[in-house]
Amino acid sequence: MNTRQATSLSEEEQLYRNLTPTSHEYFVEGREYLPGADSRSPLFHPPYPVVLEEGEGCWLLDVDGNELLDFTGNHTSLVLGYKHPRVLEAVRRQLEKGTAFPGVTAPQVRLARSLCERMPSLERVRFTNSGTEAVMNAVRAARAFTGRHKIAKIEGGYNGSWDDVMVSTHPSGEQSGDVLRPVAAPASLGLNPASVGDVVVLPFNEAEAAARLIEQHGEHLAAVIVEPVLGSAGMIPAERGYLETLREVTKRLGVLLVFDEVVSFRVAYGGAEEHYGVTPDLTCLGKLIGGGFPLGVFGGRADIMAMFDPSHGRPRIPHPGSYNANPISLVAGAATLEVLTGEEIRRLNLRGESLRRQIRTAFEDAGIPAQVTGLGSLFAIHLTSRPVRSYRGTIGADAPLRHRIFLGLFNEGVLIDPRGVGSISAAVGEAEIDRFVVALKAVLRTLTGS
Ligand SMILES: Cc1ncc(COP(=O)(O)O)c(C=O)c1O
Missing domain, CATH: 3.40.640.10 (Type I PLP-dependent aspartate aminotransferase-like (Major domain))
Incomplete structure (x- = not known):
């Protein structure tokens, strides 16, 4: 979606704002009627969440016409993707x-x-x-x-x-x-x-x-x-x-x-x-x-x-x-x-393993400490050098960096949960996994200045 110009959180946020002016209008109006302009608190993230209009397969369209490759599946609910x-x-x-x-x-x-x-x-x-x-x-x-x-x-x-x-x-x-x-x-x-x-x-x-x-x-x-x-x-x-x-x-x-x-x-x-x-x-x-x-x-x-x-x-x-x-x-x-047959689940799980492996490698190559957890088609990125075996291991992970990566991915056209978790739907193929990894590497490059 974007060439990587954002080299700081505030620039990343400015890029996000430039891409999502109509979402911002909804946010301003929505706050007049809904506390926080929504009814689902974990999904809020600064500066404001995007307003989504349509979904098909693993793609989402927001009200500003941004096409987003979706790695949330409405937070694991849409295992087959949108509009199956x-x-x-x-x-x-x-x-x-x-x-x-x-x-x-x-x-x-x-x-x-x-x-x-x-x-x-x-x-x-x-x-x-x-x-x-x-x-x-x-x-x-x-x-x-x-x-x-x-x-x-x-x-x-x-x-x-x-x-x-x-x-x-x-x-x-x-x-x-x-x-x-x-x-x-x-x-x-x-x-x-x-x-x-x-x-x-x-x-x-x-x-x-x-x-x-x-x-x-x-x-x-x-x-x-x-x-x-x-x-x-x-x-x-x-x-x-x-x-x-x-x-x-x-x-x-x-x-x-x-x-x-x-x-x-x-x-x-x-x-x-x-x-x-x-x-x-x-x-x-x-x-x-x-x-x-x-x-x-x-x-x-x-x-x-x-x-x-x-x-x-x-x-x-x-x-x-x-x-x-x-x-x-x-x-x-x-x-x-x-x-969602056994065969379909095996296929999803293989994609999940491949994605987790490639995310891990991307962070290692960038020299940024991260733990990638998950099972099957579920994944999460924890920005910490400590092994994550329980909730305790996540305390102290780098939340500002996670936010910057989340916004960076959005600006590259990829949507994950603001908390750094995601899932793969059956609509996600190898090409979409590659696209995710390319976007992530681009974001990580701006973090390391390489
Ligand atoms: C593990 C788990 N249990 C229960 C719930 C609650 O489900 P619902 O949001 O449908 O009430 C959730 C929702 O995120 C969940 O992740």
Whole structure:
């Protein structure tokens, strides 16, 4: 898009401003009505985010006519890319029939069957409108099933935007305490203090320390919830042995193990549980599972999920929701899963490995310390010389440099998440990977002055 002239953050930002005047107008107007001119806070970045208009495959068009090569996939939700014809066709057909009904629809049964056939942990599922709601219901089920009230979650893990898990999602160094006994730090003002008090925070990829904490709180713990690949902390995969340890200790103590696979599902045909060979009691899904429409899934052992069953009288756990299992999301999700075969996932994962390898080499060649993490088609860049095995390893990474690289990539026509994470959709081919790497090298050259 641009020849590299920006040699400082302020020049990079000026280039961004020159390319995005209409986005700026929307930002100024939007702020009159929306705090921060948007409804999704993690996506904000200075000076203002771009306003997007259209997407096709792995390309996005913004309101100023900039074409952007997309390595976000709406933050891993669009695993097939934008406007995939199979998804559009399924949605069109459903739109003609209706968008919401006061009863069961065939697409619900169809997608439930396809999920239960794919993932060993899923004996029964239920549908929600978001990953957040899926996690809420899974945690409620764990509390009801065990009769205990505390939950354990991972430091740096993001499991949705409700009180009980908005704890230690990205604590500052001062907030976080001993690395092997992290402190429970509220991630927002306005949380119920009782929620925060009932959370035990576990260190990621420290199996022994996590097991000790689970043992210590075992008699009060309903669930341990964990992302097999820590997503928003920067695509950090569980190391071999970690999830196995969580599985062993939770089983021994009667604590339910919940995998939050909202991001990690894509790493294997049967999700990360298949990749790691560890079967949780409950699983939560979201993002890609709705094929670009809002959908969440929670499910798992039939004996636990039976608590939601109203067919024998009042359910032990009611599960209302006006748009639960809305058919548009269900057919889009089903069409997505049909295309996302084992073969397609292997292809995506190879591309992901190739991209991570080339990003690593680009930073090494430029002499800029960086860690590239990820698994399958997920990747993240951490600007630090320390190995990144958990959220702690990301504290102290060079945030201003990350921002400059993010803007630089945008100015070169490549979009990643402002937090330095990204994913590859099935629409990304070798040519697009090459294009990403060329853009990154151009940005890194301006940083090193070479
Ligand atoms: C791992 C994980 N769990 C849960 C959620 C919440 O999903 P949603 O945004 O659909 O509420 C997210 C969202 O980013 C996530 O990354």
